[in-house]
Amino acid sequence: MKNIVVLVSGGGTNLQALIDAQKNGKIPNGKITCVISSNPDAYALTRAKENGIGTRVIVPKEFASREMYSKALLEALFQEYADLIVLAGFMTILDQSIIRAYHNQIINVHPSLIPSFCGEGFYGLHVHEAALARGVKFTGATVHFVNEVADDGPIILQQPVAVFPDDTPEVLQKRVMEQAEWQILPQAVNLFCNGQLEVREKTVFIKQ
Structure with a gap:
């Protein structure tokens, strides 16, 4: 356990x-x-x-x-x-x-599809404001291991989420949380606890 x-x-x-x-x-x-x-x-x-x-x-x-x-x-x-x-x-x-x-025992959930809209200064609503300003059609969330660079660690799971023309940052934030963050964070934690994650350089492999 x-x-x-x-x-x-x-x-x-x-x-x-x-x-x-x-x-x-x-x-x-x-x-x-x-x-x-x-x-x-x-x-x-x-x-x-x-x-x-x-x-x-x-x-x-x-x-x-x-x-x-x-x-x-x-x-x-x-x-x-x-x-x-x-x-x-x-x-x-x-x-x-x-x-x-x-090392490779810290995970973070970020509200975008890394490497888009990530790194220093990209947190909370700022991420969704940037996504809407860029006009992307899909955003999402990423769970990754943490290293010394913000949002740069090996990616464990990602989940895309559709962006709609009338979205506000707040509406998009809620959709990303509900459809992506709350789904893939528990999944990634479970995979780690099951010993199913193997990191080779900057790539995570999921063992069945």
Whole structure:
């Protein structure tokens, strides 16, 4: 059984998708053991507590330096015996020390089809605004392993979502969450917990 630690900063809709998948037996070899938030007011903490999941709050601005914050976060991950770390709307860039300590054990969900509309500055509604401004006919979501470059790690799963002429960023964001993010994030977590993911350089192969 793999210990899953979820890092959050906000509402926690992707966390909820993972909780629901776990409840429905879709992640049989994994268990969400802790939710760590960078924001003490994140509603994701309430979601965790309502489902009997332990929580921690580690706020970056309460530390004198990024290095000290990263050290505290890394210590918390060690204490929770994390096998898999899931970034679910986590608004803090992870330090290299954490990425190295958990090589190919950290996954993130991004609301576009990487390599489109990704990297520094592309988060939340900004991603969907950029997609609409470019006039793409399809967008979607990507689950990938995390490396030292934003949204650059090996891609695990992707799911396309149609874009319609009258879409607003908010409408598109909701569709991408419902039709892509909430679907492929639990799938990727399950594949990891089953030992079905093999990374060769920058390509992920799914073992049957």
